Amino acid sequence: MAEIKKILIANRGEIAVRVINTCRTKGIKTVSIYKPEEKKYPHALLADESICLGEGTLGETYLNHDLLVEIAKKHNVDAIHPGYGFLSENAKFSSRVRKEGIIFIGPSEDSMKLMGDKISSKVKMEEIKAPLIPGYHGDNQDPAFLAQKAKEIGYPVLVKASAGGGGKGMRIVKSDKEFNDSLAAAKREAMNAFGDDKVLVEKFIVNPRHIEVQVFSDRYGNHLHLLERECSIQRRYQKIVEESPSPALTPEIRKEITETAAKIAAGIDYEGAGTVEFILDEDGKFYFLEMNTRLQVEHPVTEMITGLDLVDLQIQVAEGKPLPLKQEDVVARGHAIEVRLYAEDPDNEFLPSTGKIERVGFPSMPGTRLDTGFEDGNEVTINFDPMLAKLIVHSSTRDQAIEKMKTVLPDVPFYGVKTNRDYLMRILKHPKFVEGETFTHFVETWKSELGPNEMSAEEMAKAILVYLKAGKSSHSEISSSRKQPGPWDTLSSLRNV
Amino acid sequence: MKKKLMIGSKEVEFFIMKDQDGEVLLELEGQKFHFNVLKNDPDHFVFSYEGNNHFSNISPSRRSGIIVDGKTYQIGPIERGAAAKSAEGEAMSSPMPGKILKLLVKEGDKVSKGEGLLIMEAMKMEHTIKAANDGILEKFHYSEGDLVDGGVELVELKGLEEA
Numbered sequence: 164m165a166e167i168k169k170i171l172i173a174n175r176g177e178i179a180v181r182v183i184n185t186c187r188t189k190g191i192k193t194v195s196i197y198k199p200e201e202k203k204y205p206h207a208l209l210a211d212e213s214i215c216l217g218e219g220t221l222g223e224t225y226l227n228h229d230l231l232v233e234i235a236k237k238h239n240v241d242a243i244h245p246g247y248g249f250l251s252e253n254a255k256f257s258s259r260v261r262k263e264g265i266i267f268i269g270p271s272e273d274s275m276k277l278m279g280d281k282i283s284s285k286v287k288m289e290e291i292k293a294p295l296i297p298g299y300h301g302d303n304q305d306p307a308f309l310a311q312k313a314k315e316i317g318y319p320v321l322v323k324a325s326a327g328g329g330g331k332g333m334r335i336v337k338s339d340k341e342f343n344d345s346l347a348a349a350k351r352e353a354m355n356a357f358g359d360d361k362v363l364v365e366k367f368i369v370n371p372r373h374i375e376v377q378v379f380s381d382r383y384g385n386h387l388h389l390l391e392r393e394c395s396i397q398r399r400y401q402k403i404v405e406e407s408p409s410p411a412l413t414p415e416i417r418k419e420i421t422e423t424a425a426k427i428a429a430g431i432d433y434e435g436a437g438t439v440e441f442i443l444d445e446d447g448k449f450y451f452l453e454m455n456t457r458l459q460v461e462h463p464v465t466e467m468i469t470g471l472d473l474v475d476l477q478i479q480v481a482e483g484k485p486l487p488l489k490q491e492d493v494v495a496r497g498h499a500i501e502v503r504l505y506a507e508d509p510d511n512e513f514l515p516s517t518g519k520i521e522r523v524g525f526p527s528m529p530g531t532r533l534d535t536g537f538e539d540g541n542e543v544t545i546n547f548d549p550m551l552a553k554l555i556v557h558s559s560t561r562d563q564a565i566e567k568m569k570t571v572l573p574d575v576p577f578y579g580v581k582t583n584r585d586y587l588m589r590i591l592k593h594p595k596f597v598e599g600e601t602f603t604h605f606v607e608t609w610k611s612e613l614g615p616n617e618m619s620a621e622e623m624a625k626a627i628l629v630y631l632k633a634g635k636s637s638h639s640e641i642s643s644s645r646k647q648p649g650p651w652d653t654l655s656s657l658r659n660v
Numbered sequence: 661m662k663k664k665l666m667i668g669s670k671e672v673e674f675f676i677m678k679d680q681d682g683e684v685l686l687e688l689e690g691q692k693f694h695f696n697v698l699k700n701d702p703d704h705f706v707f708s709y710e711g712n713n714h715f716s717n718i719s720p721s722r723r724s725g726i727i728v729d730g731k732t733y734q735i736g737p738i739e740r741g742a743a744a745k746s747a748e749g750e751a752m753s754s755p756m757p758g759k760i761l762k763l764l765v766k767e768g769d770k771v772s773k774g775e776g777l778l779i780m781e782a783m784k785m786e787h788t789i790k791a792a793n794d795g796i797l798e799k800f801h802y803s804e805g806d807l808v809d810g811g812v813e814l815v816e817l818k819g820l821e822e823a
Contacts, residue, residue, distance in 0.1 A: 399785045521720045545756040545810030573727045578719035585732050623672050624686045624693035626733040629726045633718040634702030
């Protein structure tokens with residue numbers, strides 16, 4: 164067992180800050196890294212030591228294996244935490260780190276490679292009898308054979324180019340009658356787009372939900388699940404609203420899906436934090452999608468309802484300690500929702516926006532959490548992920564969590580850059596979201612209702628009032644506010660702290 | 661006194677009929693609105709309207725918007741030409757680091773304003789880079805599959821008068 168006393172965080176932004184915070188509570192020293200333009204960003208300012216990576220592309224800086232190992236050795240760290248993204252699922256990097264005698268806080272190279280590959284992971288899932296979307300992925304392309312397969316799978320089915328992506332060479336087939344025509348069309352499109360007309364046939368899930376299960380394993384064969392998260396609200400294949408518990412799971416389905424995830428972790432002899440992603444259909448059947456072998460962006464939702472610190476658990480497991488809890492200790496309390504605030508324009512194809520942040524703000528209610536890598540005065544540039552912050556709320560019920568989120572979203576204006584805040588607000592207010600009818604096509608289905616609405620005269624009048632009066636003294640106040648600001652006036656800016 | 665402000669892309673005309681001791685009466689679009697300012701803090705501005713309290717805040721520079729009842733407004737003086745200017749140009753560089761997926765036209769092609777020139781992928785999203793004006797596509801600085809940084813020029817587009 165190796166005690167970790169100092170950690171290099173091979174990441175930036177909010178996740179680096181997140182890891183630093185846990186290290187501070189554990190008395191672990193931290194080393195953070197930054198590029199010259201990030202000198203005044205929180206992740207560079209909060210660590211015990213912060214190292215400038217110098218100018219260069221991501222490959223020359225944050226993703227530079229040699230440079231990171233060199234920094235780790237020079238600063239005598241015991242372990243490297245990769246965060247998410249960047250090198251967190253890079254088997255080559257983790258193996259290099261371990262060869263240098265440094266602990267990599269994450270699973271083994273074998274787990275990473277196995278689950279990082281769509282084909283090998285599916286083969287393994289078949290082997291351990293995890294549920295997969297019924298389908299035919301073989302070489303036999305005879306139309307009659309494929310039609311037979313479609314019948315066995317059960318309509319509706321999806322005919323999809325094997326080489327595919329982006330919806331090209333893809334057809335939803337609702338019945339036997341349509342099959343041959345749709346197959347021919349899909350094959351034609353596939354040939355045009357990819358130069359290969361091989362297709363696969365899969366069950367089409369009409370109203371899918373994205374349900375994922377947080378798993379945690381130590382090296383002593385303890386494989387726990389930390390319940391589920393529902394992340395069906397996505398735009399352009401990225402999650403923007405996440406919650407736990409899922410409004411769609413009955414206790415029976417919850418038991419089944421969480422136990423399946425733990426079984427998968429056990430089946431691949433996993434270690435550390437992982438997330439098993441599933442698709443859930445309307446009948447409550449779920450199918451394995453993929454497994455992420457790292458800490459997930461939306462992990463705070465799980466932390467809020469379980470009261471656990473997932474980074475702390477990661478560190479303990481990496482030290483070689485057994486998990487400090489048993490499955491029966493994992494209990495959900497209340498409901499948590501996370502929204503991701505992005506620097507982007509939802510009314511213009513979610514194109515990233517840039518600018519200098521005038522005011523980050525801080526959520527004003529108890530049971531809230533803001534994870535951000537920005538502070539007032541920081542620039543949002545196009546060189547990094549446009550995610551500004553994650554705002555997380557915890558309440559007794561889902562309805563209360565939604566209301567709380569609506570209350571605290573205006574507390575974090577991120578003035579100075581265009582954000583998706585109003586868009587998130589429109590999602591939270593949408594009756595279908597409130598009812599828990601959250602399918603992965605939510606954003607697409609309700610596109611027009613989620614667009615900006617016309618301003619009423621009343622709204623315009625209120626906006627004018629605030630613009631004209633806020634922060635400006637009115638005539639009657641001039642005499643009293645003419646004095647120099649005293650210490651108590653200055654302290655009023657700390658109101659939210 | 662008649663006044664004008666821009667709210668979003670809308671020019672709004674209004675009258676301040678009263679502004680005294682925190683009491684403000686506005687008229688716009690033929691309707692009267694009677695407000696009472698309860699707390700004047702730029703980060704927490706509270707006012708009442710028809711018996712209900714409303715919460716708002718304003719950006720420190722006043723130029724980067726306000727939030728009222730959870731909704732964001734861009735509001736400020738009317739600056740002629742400024743809005744129209746920012747809507748054009750600068751669109752032909754990469755919005756963020758990513759990969760060039762597909763070139764949609766050939767070098768030497770005549771293109772018209774708004775026509776898609778190339779598709780790039782970044783952060784799991786596809787972005788079509790469009791021609792900022794009519795002209796001849798002189799050169800693509802990158803090929804399909806190339807990785808590019810954010811903010812770099814992707815194409816050389818000669819305006820028709822230059823070509």
